[in-house]
Amino acid sequence: MNEPLAERLRPNTIDDYISQTHIVGPNGSLTKQIKSGIIPSMIFWGPPGVGKTTLANIIANTSERPFYTLSAINSGVKDVREVIDKAKKSGGLFTTKNPILFIDEIHRFSKSQQDSLLQAVEKGWVTLIGATTENPSFEVIPALLSRCQVYILNSFNKNDLEALLRRAIEKDDILSKKTIKLKETDALLRFSGGDARKLLNIFELLVNSESRDKIVITNDLVIQHVQNNIVRYDKTGEQHYDIISAFIKSIRGSDPNAAVYYLARMIEGGEDVKFIARRLLILASEDIGNANPTALVIANSTFQAVSTIGNPESRIILSQCATYLACSPKSNASYQAINNAQQLVKQTGDLSVPLEIRNAPTKLMKELGYGDNYKYAHNYDGNFVNQEFMPESISGTTLYEPGNNSRESAQREFLKKRWKDKYGY
CATH class of the missing domain: 3.40.50.300 (P-loop containing nucleotide triphosphate hydrolases)
Known part of the structure; x- marks a missing residue:
């Protein structure tokens, strides 16, 4: 063979x-x-x-x-x-x-x-x-x-994958017995998902499926031969990322039916339950966040539970968590906030922290004014006092924009009452 x-x-x-x-x-x-x-x-x-x-x-x-x-x-x-x-x-x-x-x-x-x-x-x-x-x-x-x-190591880019295909056509003793022309490669590259081994396996399947000695590779030819031959979930990696991506996107899209379908695909394929639970934990913060803070608590409990219980009972816990997250209100506001903040840090560098909110553990620091005029919020009505926390040059920059859901709308009102003259709430 x-x-x-x-x-x-x-x-x-x-x-x-x-x-x-x-x-x-x-x-x-x-x-x-x-x-x-x-x-x-x-x-x-x-x-x-x-x-x-x-x-x-x-x-x-x-x-x-x-x-x-x-x-x-x-x-x-x-x-x-x-x-x-x-x-x-x-x-x-x-x-x-x-x-x-x-x-x-x-x-x-x-x-x-x-x-x-x-x-x-x-x-x-x-x-x-x-x-x-x-x-x-x-x-x-x-x-x-x-x-x-x-x-x-990164996924192969388009040029890398096309170079592999050309190498296969030119140097492989078996494939070289046929005349192969790469007219279109988009479908091949799409099915491979940046996986070189998967690309070559699909390409070999395609060539072997053709009885002709002269083969022109087109997108339609690839779809015709390949689409029905790659439906099986492969826990060693062939569809590992495709299925988990579909699972996460289904939950993000509030579709519990699709979510449990892809969950079943992974479970039947023998996927590591901790891998699934870890992705749910990330999603609970990235895609739900402050719209429903309980989502993170449930996802964390799920991760701990499946780590303790293992298969086969973990499937029940994962299903509960996946359907709960799918039916939860969604918001990526906190995720976007840290993205915005990191981008701002890259642009502005290490700005000076205002003196009044600096730590003053030594006598010299106290003499230099560290912590002077700091206003302790709990000493004021409503546990709030208007003071500057941002470095001066970026004062008033809004990084966190609450989403349009009941919980974050309440957060927006909370912030508006306190910071209406400073931030754009």
């Missing part, structure tokens, strides 16, 4: 590697390390199909090191220790030829499994390269994360 196209085209050298120029381009942060063979332990973080495994293989080949690989899906502590024992025998301590241990989907390792890697990494028995689609700050234990450099 032939290898999949994505495997046949996997590059073996850094010069053949497409994309991620910010880390492996001519001036990339990893390029010199790879070519010198002095490789630190590291974590590759990025969506599926962006070259994490390929880059690990290239590093091993270029540095001529022994290469061991484990998948966190089907490996346990025993497997980790067996590989480390082999690595200790095949390489020297703290040399440029330390074996590389590549762990795919390292975020799926439990704390005890990650703990089993610590000594090997610290002692230099192995150089660890982990790959993850999840934020390592949340999914990798701090002790291990502190021993690794984190590199972010």
